[in-house]
Amino acid sequence: MTNREQPASAPVPPSRGKIAERLLPGGEEPDPRFTLANERTFLAWIRTSLALLAGGIAIEAFTSDLFLEPVRKGLAVVLLLLGMLLSAGSAVRWLRVERSMRNKAPLPLPLIVPLLAAAGALAAAVVLIFILWP
């Protein structure tokens, strides 16, 4: 028996799927807490996008006596389009953040924040104009 210490058995990394290998290549697995936090942020964006989808449907379904048809349809389409873009944008952001964490790079700026702010302000302005219009 020698005094040499046996190397501690390092945990074997689980095999990653093809999609993960393709979309998240290189780097090393980040701390699981960060990965899960990234997923929670993604889910928060998805909730926002679902709220916009529900708002678009509600505008189209419940405001027939408040807005003219073109305004109603326009607002509904803007909200549904924004919900759709936000849903896709949240997945892109999740991917970019995950890649940054794998490569220990700075986190990217959230591009969907100005999109949401601008479109929200636009929709609110349209509603305000048509409510105050004599």
Next chain:
Amino acid sequence: MLALVTVSAIFLRWLPQHGLPILLLFTVSAGTAAGIYFTQRRRYSVSSHGIREEMHDADITAVLWTAFAGVLLGALGIGVVLIG
């Protein structure tokens, strides 16, 4: 999951005006919610084991599917508003 259930219930409000195509939106929304509900125990278990073992793979399929469902619902909703 609850947000998807709420959205699917709101889709049903469109049923009298737009008819059967709304059932497609309802199915996508309620089906995604059901998928989340029936897999949450397994995902919770995988996540908690990942934290314990300091090694956790990102669940890329779930993220992409959820985002795709949102995009699909938005696209179908716009189609219903403009065509229906």
